[in-house]
Structure formats: structure tokens, C-alpha cells
Amino acid sequence: MNYVLNSPLDVQIELTTSCNHCCYYCYNFWRHDIKTKDNLLLSTKELVRIFDELKKNNILSVTITGGEPFLYPQRVFKCLELAKEAGIQIGINSNLHLLDEVEIKLLAKFKESSILTSILSHRPEIHETMVNSKGSFNKTVKNIQNCLKRNIRVSVNMVLTKKNFHDIYQTASFVKGIGVNTFCATRVVPPIGSDNFQEHCLSTDQIKASLKTLLEVEKKLDMNVEVLNCYPKCIMSDADIYSKFMNRICIAGQTTLSIGANGDIRPCSHSDMVYGNILTDDLKNIWDRMSEWRDGSLLPDFCREECSLRDICTGGCRVMAQYYGNIKGTDPNMEPCNVDSIRCLSKKIKNTNLLSIKKGFNKTQFKINTKFAFRKESFGGIVYIMGTRNMVSVNTGTCLYLQECFSKGYYLSMKEFLKHSNAKTAKEIVNVKRLFYKLTFKKILVPADLVNDL
Amino acid sequence: MDAVQKEVFSEIVLFGPQDEEEGGFVTTADCGCFACDGNPCVKVID
Numbered sequence: 058m059n060y061v062l063n064s065p066l067d068v069q070i071e072l073t074t075s076c077n078h079c080c081y082y083c084y085n086f087w088r089h090d091i092k093t094k095d096n097l098l099l100s101t102k103e104l105v106r107i108f109d110e111l112k113k114n115n116i117l118s119v120t121i122t123g124g125e126p127f128l129y130p131q132r133v134f135k136c137l138e139l140a141k142e143a144g145i146q147i148g149i150n151s152n153l154h155l156l157d158e159v160e161i162k163l164l165a166k167f168k169e170s171s172i173l174t175s176i177l178s179h180r181p182e183i184h185e186t187m188v189n190s191k192g193s194f195n196k197t198v199k200n201i202q203n204c205l206k207r208n209i210r211v212s213v214n215m216v217l218t219k220k221n222f223h224d225i226y227q228t229a230s231f232v233k234g235i236g237v238n239t240f241c242a243t244r245v246v247p248p249i250g251s252d253n254f255q256e257h258c259l260s261t262d263q264i265k266a267s268l269k270t271l272l273e274v275e276k277k278l279d280m281n282v283e284v285l286n287c288y289p290k291c292i293m294s295d296a297d298i299y300s301k302f303m304n305r306i307c308i309a310g311q312t313t314l315s316i317g318a319n320g321d322i323r324p325c326s327h328s329d330m331v332y333g334n335i336l337t338d339d340l341k342n343i344w345d346r347m348s349e350w351r352d353g354s355l356l357p358d359f360c361r362e363e364c365s366l367r368d369i370c371t372g373g374c375r376v377m378a379q380y381y382g383n384i385k386g387t388d389p390n391m392e393p394c395n396v397d398s399i400r401c402l403s404k405k406i407k408n409t410n411l412l413s414i415k416k417g418f419n420k421t422q423f424k425i426n427t428k429f430a431f432r433k434e435s436f437g438g439i440v441y442i443m444g445t446r447n448m449v450s451v452n453t454g455t456c457l458y459l460q461e462c463f464s465k466g467y468y469l470s471m472k473e474f475l476k477h478s479n480a481k482t483a484k485e486i487v488n489v490k491r492l493f494y495k496l497t498f499k500k501i502l503v504p505a506d507l508v509n510d511l
Numbered sequence: 512m513d514a515v516q517k518e519v520f521s522e523i524v525l526f527g528p529q530d531e532e533e534g535g536f537v538t539t540a541d542c543g544c545f546a547c548d549g550n551p552c553v554k555v556i557d
Contacts, residue, residue, distance in 0.1 A: 059526050306526055371526075436523045450525055454518035478520035485519050492522045 060436050061351055062312060064114035064344050066448065069315040069326050070107065072132055073098040073124040078152055079189040080175075082216050082245045082257065085124065086329040089250030097318035101135055103336055107316060108139040110340045115432040117439075118446045120173075122150040122326065124318065130160050137167045144430070144443035148173060153200040153211075154193050161200070165207035169444045172204060172211045178224040179231035187220060198235060205236045212239035214285055217267055218257040225267055229274040229282075239281040240274060242267055244390070246286055247380040249329045254380070261292055261390045268298045275301075289373035289391040290366045291399060299402050307371035310350025314343075324350045327376040350375075357387045364393065365400045418494075419471045423502040425463040431456060440501050447499040454479070455492070459501070468505055 074087055075096040099107070111119065119140055126133045126149055133149065140147040148171045156164075164170065174197060177187040181194035204211050213232045215225065229240045244264050247254035259267065271282040287307040293299045309325035316322055320336035322343045323329065333343035353361050360372040372378075373388025381389050428443040438456040441448035451459075458477055462469055471493050478489040496502045 450523040452518055452521050452523055455520040479517055480519050489520050
């Protein structure tokens with residue numbers, strides 16, 4: 058069963074359609090559409106309106122993207138200020154080519170912000186061919202280092218095509234060498250409107266190999282690794298891959314949406330489907346119009362009706378399917394023949410992917426984080442820390458108890474939490490303990506002696 | 512209100528099966544996706 062949220066948790070804002078690079082794999086659909094080639098830029102007034110809407114709808118986090126946002130640095134800083142005022146966490150997707158020292162210094166003042174950038178290969182010539190910009194490799198690398206020096210969090214993504222597929226491990230190693238700790242390697246999604254892009258896309262075997270290489274990177278280089286696109290679950294027929302990457306689903310229209318540089322709202326940055334405009338309509342109305350992204354009606358018949366993984370899989374990427382001819386068609390990397398063995402794998406893995414609670418944890422006294430916030434939902438609510446992406450979705454009983462503890466400044470321990478939880482059976486007790494641990498892990502609950510240091 | 516007060520505290524799994532016996536793993540909005548930001552969901556036993 059999937060719950061429907063009252064509004065998204067995360068929103069992408071495409072500040073501008075302009076870019077200083079011309080990546081051949083760019084997912085911006087307008088790059089390939091002559092009619093929409095006009096360079097658009099959100100004005101300050103429009104940004105104020107957008108952030109008002111985001112605040113009104115309790116959006117937790119925003120990603121500023123484009124185009125290249127730092128073509129308009131003052132507009133980026135305006136977004137950072139507006140997000141800070143609204144208590145919204147903010148990240149920026151940038152090629153980091155254009156930043157200068159002064160701007161990096163300014164960026165560093167926004168401590169909760171983070172940057173996602175791209176390094177396509179450890180080989181400069183491959184990177185520069187892919188982004189179509191000579192000299193860009195050294196500039197990006199230098200600015201990654203300059204950001205890290207100022208304690209700005211930087212993650213690197215490598216969009217995978219047939220051109221750079223063999224460079225994953227060495228690129229990760231290079232990136233680690235310059236101080237980055239989070240590395241993503243993500244299959245390319247064909248840009249809507251481009252021609253004959255299939256020849257650049259990875260085969261299913263190459264995707265599986267890329268996931269194995271990421272696991273190697275995690276183990277040998279001690280890096281956080283991820284993929285930024287959802288893959289069909291039926292390709293994950295290997296236990297290691299399954300346990301690491303199984304949780305990523307398509308969140309387009311489920312927990313996220315994209316706002317274009319003209320205010321148009323789409324389910325994700327890859328999609329060209331418009332459901333309304335935030336400059337003229339309420340975000341909530343537009344969100345409600347996106348129900349086809351949540352109710353399964355865009356899934357292929359096999360995924361919706363026959364697949365035994367249907368309750369845990371969103372059928373891969375719908376934009377991939379759209380490019381290949383039908384948004385309700387299959388993701389080209391699907392492997393339906395694996396679904397039954399994967400279902401068995403999920404049961405086998407569930408008992409091994411567990412962590413232990415630290416010694417002494419049970420006796421620690423906690424308080425609710427001073428930046429605690431709550432968003433009401435049909436199932437209960439989302440509890441979260443303002444200005445961060447730390448959130449836990451909980452039922453109404455838990456929400457009410459946490460709100461009470463927050464408003465009255467109560468101390469609470471695991472024992473106290475259990476006492477109020479109404480848990481009686483062994484299974485209920487384990488689940489409540491797990492929830493308590495997660496609340497501490499997400500810093501909703503913090504040790505009482507540290508609460509004033511936040 | 513009484514019903515709410517007697518409700519056993521629990522995390523809500525936004526997507527996928529609620530019952531772990533069925534699904535075998537937790538899938539939530541912040542789980543496994545980049546939004547986790549190096550802060551992934553966990554399963555815990557003691």
C-alpha cells in the first residue's frame with residue numbers, strides 16, 4: 058500500500074534554462090526543442106512567490122538546479138536566503154565551473170546547504186568531450202576542492218553512458234583523492250526530444266556491473282555510494298546489490314516535483330509533462346492533479362497486474378519508458394524473468410540487514426531537537442528537523458506524543474518511550490525500539506546534554 | 512481521541528508493504544534515495 062502525501066517533501070527548482078555547458082546527455086528536454094530554446098530565468102519576485110508556496114505546504118527540502126544556476130549567482134543566494142527564512146533545507150546542482158572565491162565564501166555561510174556536481178571521468182578528455190566544454194575539468198575539480206576547504210558538502214555524480222562506463226572505479230578513486238566522500242554513478246536517461254540516444258544507454262548487464270563496481274567503491278575506498286535514478290527491481294538478482302540499492306524507487310509525483318524556469322510544474326526534472334504553473338495556481342492543486350504518478354496508472358500492465366514485486370517496485374523509470382515509445386511501457390532495462398527469485402531474496406535478506414543498538418543506549422536521556430517540526434498527513438504525520446532532510450513518517454499516536462514532549466520540554470528515554478507506546482507483544486516492542494533508535498539516528502531525539510549545543 | 516491514545520507507536524512505511532513479514536525491508540521516502548544524504552534508514556535489533 059502506498060500513502061498519498063498532502064504535498065511533496067522535496068522540490069527541484071530550475072532557476073534558469075541557460076547553461077554554460079552543452080552536455081550531450083543533458084536531461085533538460087528543452088535543449089532538444091527549438092520552440093522552448095528561449096533562455097528563461099525566474100525573477101526575484103517569482104522566487105518569493107515560489108518559496109511562499111513551499112513554506113505554506115511545509116516542504117522539507119529544495120534543490121536549485123537548471124540549466125546552470127551559478128550563471129546567476131545573486132539569484133542563487135536569494136534562494137538560499139528565502140530557504141533559510143522558510144526553514145527549508147537547500148541543495149544546489151551545479152557544474153561548479155563558474156564559481157569564484159568570493160561566491161564560495163558566501164556559500165559557506167549557509168551551513169546546511171550542499172552541492173551535487175558531475176565528474177564524468179577521471180580522464181579530463183572524456184569529461185570535457187561529454188560536457189562539450191574545453192578546460193572545464195580542471196575548473197570543476199578546483200572548485201570542488203575550494204568548496205570542501207570551506208566545509209561546503211559536495212557530492213559527485215557520474216552519469217553513465219557507453220563512453221565512460223569503464224571509468225567508474227578510477228573516477229571514484231580520483232574523486233576520493235580530492236576529498237569527496239559521496240559518489241554516485243547513475244545510468245543515463247535519454248533526454249526527451251533527442252534522436253537515436255539508445256546507442257549511448259547502458260545495457261542491463263552493464264547496469265548490474267556498475268552497481269557491483271559501486272559496492273567495490275564503498276568497500277575498498279570507504280565512500281558513500283548511490284544511484285540517482287530508480288532501476289527496475291527485477292534487475293537486482295544479486296544479494297549484495299539487492300540489499301544496498303533495493304530501496305530506491307521512483308519518487309516523481311510521490312514525494313517530489315520539479316518547478317521549471319517559467320513556473321511550470323512537472324513530476325520530475327526528466328519529464329516534460331506539465332500539470333500546472335506555480336506562479337498562477339496553488340501548489341496543492343497541482344500536486345493533486347499528479348495522481349496518475351501515484352496510483353499505478355502509468356505502470357505497464359505486467360508490473361501492475363502480474364509482477365510479484367509490484368508492491369515494492371515502481372516499474373523503473375517512466376521517462377525511460379516514454380523515450381522508448383510509451384510512458385506506460387516497460388523500462389528497457391527490466392528483467393521480468395527474475396521477479397520470483399528476487400521475492401525469495403527479499404525474505405532471505407531481511408534477517409541479515411540489521412544493526413545493533415549501542416551499549417548504554419537504553420539508559421540515555423533524550424530531548425526533542427529544538428528545530429523539531431511536524432507536518433500532518435492522513436496516516437499521522439512527518440516529524441522532521443527544520444532546515445535538514447532528517448525526517449521520519451509516523452502514525453498519529455507517535456506524532457501526538459512527540460509534540461507533547463516537545464512543547465513541555467520532557468526528557469525521555471527508551472524505557473519511557475516504550476511505556477507510552479502501548480506496545481504489548483514482542484513484535485510491537487521490537488518495532489517501537491526500532492522507531493526510537495531511528496528518531497535518534499535522524500536527530501529528532503538528541504541526548505539531553507547536547508540539546509542546547511544544536 | 513482514545514483510539515489514537517491507544518494506538519501503538521509506529522513508523523509509517525510510505526511505500527510498499529507495511530508488514531515486514533510480507534516485504535522484508537523498509538521502503539520510505541527518505542530511504543535509499545539521495546535525500547538521505549549519507550543518513551540512511553536503519554533496521555535495529557537489540
